[in-house]
Amino acid sequence: MGRKIEGGIKEHQDLTRFTVSAADVAAKDQIDLMSRNWFSLVPGRTEPIDHKYVDQKTGMTESVRITGSKEHGGIATIHDQDLLLFAISQWVDAQRLGLATSRRIHFTPYQFFAWLKIAPHGTAYDRLKDALNRLKTTNIQTTVRAEIGKRTRNRIKQFSWITEWEITEEQGEVRGIEVVLAEWLFESIQNFHVLTLDKRYFEIPGGVERWLYLYARKATGGGAGIWKETFKSLYLKSASQQEYKHYASTLRKLIKKNELPGVRLEKVSSVQGKDMLLMERTDKRPLAEKLPAADREVQMALIEKTPLEEAWENVLEILNKHLGDATVNAWIRILNLVGYEDGTLTYRASTQFIVDTVEIQYKPRLMQAWESLGYDLKAIRFEVKSSKKGSASTVGSAKK
Template sequence: MSHRHPRRSEREQLELFRALPGDLAPRDAQDLMAYPFFSLAKTPRTTPIDFRSGDVTIRVEAVAEHGMATIWDADVLIWAASQIVEARDAGLRTSRLMAASPYEILTFIGRGTSLRDYQRLRAAFDRLQSTSIATSLRQASERRLHRFSWINEWVERADGHGRPAGIELIVPDWFYRAVLGDALVLTIDRAYFRLTGGLDRWLYRLVRKHGGRQPHGWRLDFRHLHQKSGCLSPFKRFAFELRDIIRRQPLPGYRLSAQADASGRLLLAFEPEPCGYPVEPLVLSGTPAIVLSGTRDSCYQEPKPPVTYCAGTKKRSLNLDSNVESNIDDVGPVQSRDNIGQGRAP
């Protein structure tokens, strides 16, 4: 009489990959940078994200108990991508089953290591595991959808005194293949983890991804950006917050500005920061004392926050090298105008 063997769990079928030590370069998956996969709000979101553009379909669903995975929770996936790529480049065997201590993950993503930080990390794991994604990205046909969660499962280990000793998690095959695929991962600035605003973080990832090979920058229509963000705020509010980001200049490595095309549409223009040295907030002429101009306010101070200026600004063009799907259909050939910051408000 034959005996039926119990089916092994996914965990038992995977070889454990232990996190590599050291200060690894942070790397992000380009698909996650370019499309709306995460909530940008700090309050729990359960309203689904529905995004369609060309043959790309994305639907993100959340449960009321945990809410949708946020762009801050995505830091865990940046950690995972960085570990997988580093190990692959070193000739080591990688796996979807990953093990690390909470301390290693928290320090990598620039968080504290207190009990409260660890509790927030656990909540992030819960949101990543309970958020459901269905997408046609990287499928053979746009009619075929790949369904998964950001974490298939996770478990925390404890020592004999009940203190956290480590975490094991399984990332989905869709994410794992995206990270291992050629040219599907980009290195990001570590200063990204210091960005506190959800829209700031989303915009940096989009700008970093869509910068492509354009040394003189690139432009995107405000309404197209609103669509790609997946946020719930109305366009008018989104445009206000986007202009505030342009005013603050928080994105590491990039300079932002607003431009208007011939039809009056407001565009976000960005280009790599070429020199990286901020303008001094106070520049004196060398006279023995400060000399005012007679205007209502003193005019020897630069506006705050300081913006980096370098000579030789060039016209920005569409990123035709690596982002055809996001340029041709949504922006079209834009006639260059040098009225930066003077575009008509939406």
């Protein structure tokens, strides 16, 4: 048996080929794909995945609709996504080394399997080919990342994760794989819109826990490293096909096992008694300013806003409408949001005068803005930054 080519790169032959070279590259994922689930959690899903929500940073209503081909096994699964993670990780590494990249990427099955740290065998090659087909036939329509700041209405982009793919075989063995990935995905990587994943992610077997890890990694990416969310909200963002009661049962089992890499899970309750999941990073990142200069730029590229930080930006926009930019900039925006825990928001200010002014004049508006976003506030707590490095004195008060 001689040389055999399956598939083919026809429409994008003018793209420069980017050849994978590094095997031990840190795993990375694109931020938007971690905020809500864009992949099937189980094989064979043909029911569309739909998300519709208001982006807290832009105020725009965003939508995501994902469909798959029944002929090729439905929507691409969260395990198929490993191939995209491989490409993203290779791109980011090459960019940081100053190498030219392209969305036309060439690699060998051995490089992919070595990166995943799995032993290649017959069924692994078959699964890889099936994944290529599902990634190509999965259709995405979304308004996410459509020229923020320039648009006055939602623009929908349509694409597949893989535009074209080609497999070269010689003497019955796969020698090389070439894929052209979505321009939407490639463009986001140019701006390092990524987060680093724990390498143990690929050891997570189930779809529900895989997505939960990705979401927890995004949500706990801020300085505090902690995030809480209701079971129901996580259920909706996961796009699970399970009934809610079964999904909630799965979450309870995952909490009991507590085996997600680098993340601690705990069941807590909201003020209204709703089940909530507390997620805490156990390997919290160092502050970028404390890193050596050589590592600082890399670390800063990984720092993304947490949902709490995004909500704070939205609160400021709400207050702008009621109080005006001048007032908000003078008294509110200068507050440092420390964290949110057990219904209490903590802020830090540089002087007692600022705290007193906000307490007397603006605190009710501040609480109303947070509550309008669905936060159950018991209190807002203020600290005055001490002259001693790293210390602060508490001067806040409970909700009135």
